[in-house]
Amino acid sequence: MQPILKVNLTTGETSEYVIPVELERDYLGGASLAARLLYPVLTRDLDPVSPESPILFLNGPLSGTAGPAVGRFVVCGKSPATGLWAESNCGGFWGPELRFCGYDGLWINGKADRPVYLWLNNRKLEVRDAAAVWGKDMYESQSIIKSEIGLPGAHVLTIGPAGENGVLFAGLYCDHGRAAGRTGLGAVAGSKNLKAIAVKGTQKIPIARPELFAPLRSASNHFLKEDTVTQVAHELGTAGVADYADYLGGTPKKYFHQGFFEGVDKVSGSTMAETILVGVSACHACVIACGRVVRLEDGEKRKGPEYETIVGFGPNLLNDDLAAIVRLGEVCDRYGMDVISASNTIGLAYHLYENGVITEKDTGFPLRWGDVTGAERLLHLMARREGIGNFMADGSRRFAAHFGAEEEAVQVNGLEVAYHDPRGVSGMALVYATSPRGACHNKSDYFLVDWGQAETSLGLKFFERHAGAEKAANVARHQDWRSACDSLVLCLFANVPAEMVAGLVNAACGYDCSVDDLLRCGERGWNLKRAINNRMGLTRGNDKLPKALLEPLADGPVAGFAPDLESMLLAYYSARGWDPVTGRPTREKLCALGLEDVAKDLWG
């Protein structure tokens, strides 16, 4: 891999960090490598918004090549929302452009004495004054910085006002609303007075065996283009699965408290395609192009919503107005707030309002299911930390706790649950309870496996959607694969055979690794992140689900079912080689993965 550029914003010093070859091989890149590099500094005492708190942007060995769906980078650190491992990856063109600069990562520490943005032109770094963009929204900031730079082809990653104001679910955004939304790393950047990072490079990405890589990446892209899942994502966007998810009872409604909502059909990816869709957008070199471009009544073309936005501002609030969902998603993007956490926390506000826990005295206006005018006002209040929004900006767990109702928040370890209900797809119960970053649907998109994407080449089996402990080992294996994908920073929608991915890695890096080797790397990364969280205070008791997800729904396609999390967890710990009492990876497991130093730290 290429070096990582280290930048200290306090002193202005920079240096190059050359990644040891053995770390490249053992961790591949991306999130797992970030976990290895940050392991020494991610301690329980580290304040995530202090100058000492690192923020590490990393690519993978395929990033920026012409391989299948490899336009993503990852950003990692300590989450101000959860106090645990923070990780969020993002598409667009920024990550590849960073590689074109000759760096595979940016490792930022310190705090600037005034708002700044970084401008990396190939290997030349400038720290520039950001006074002109501080306070500006995400799209405005990108536009102004691009104009200041004046160099065509530059890409800008920026925070919005939410990151500046320390909203704990603020993200980082590039290109046409591509987001590293989860775990609040936008607030970490904001705490460093770091508004944005612009990059433009002209260098070639190193490929170890180009003669092997070229035909393989061509074949894999053709393969991907013909795939039916790709065609769904291309034609309908990620919300293309909304109809099917609802049919199987996987779409949350009324803040996870209702199983049926008549208006679901009006806000699906299919409906969007047949009404307001006017184009698509793609990340670097991607044949899927899942991004949506829509036109509303004002005639302006704008980013269309993906699945999580549609459900979060749609059925979650009993709203069936697709145009309103588009606008609420845009408000989030402009402020630089994660749509899942923002819409989930708003759903909680509606829920607490309905149950009299909060009243109009707290909000200043009524909150009625199906009426999203209140939701839009709450978004503004959250981003500006005004009124009740000041509490909501700390995320659903702290917001609910402030009003004495913590158990009502649908979150795990401080990260709001995404919109794949484990009562519809039981594998998500384990995924949410054990994800290294809280209730995340991407560290394993196991809902797809529960629907049928059980890749036999990965050793995955197909279990009934409501199966229990018997699918625990399957979930762990899928997490290992996705952990490997997060190391490669491979888009989860790249539905190509695992053997093809291994072939691309081998050609790019000069390795000779098998799918099992990739799974092993994934398992190593997963256990390392677990150990980081253990050191930061995570215990067996943190592996849990919120009350709402353990209670059966009264109506809808999965009425009467709730996952038996406890039995699933016991089977999961056994499959993982984790201690069922403490929830920690055992010494034997850590040593078997080559993590002897971590075993010593955890077990003495």
Place this chain on the structure above:
Amino acid sequence: MAIIFPSPEWLQSLFDKLNSDERYAQIARNWEGDMCVVIEPSGPLTEQHIYYLDLWHGKCRKTETLKDLFSVKSKFVLTATYENISHIMKGELDPMQAMMTRKLQVHGSMAYMMRNVPTVLDFVRCCREVTTEIL
């Protein structure tokens, strides 16, 4: 009498089933669209088979064995190898699993397909129920 898949008798049997099955009639009552099922040769099947089915409001209006896909422009084309489609017919492979793991290719309006997955799944049930023997 054993109805071997694939064969003209199997196609006729499916036609009869789709026009007599009450559950299919109910679930597919809003379906409007014809489809071609392309069975690519593999294993004991040495030639490509193409079946055309005109499906309309819970009934099957017409079936036909085609020589190629040029003679008709159907709303959907479903393609799988004989081996994979046999697994589906025998109930060993879930049709959604087949689609999501690249064992069954679907071409046509994805918006219409995703809205009508229950109809597609019930169509597969009917296919399975008329299949008593695989080639």
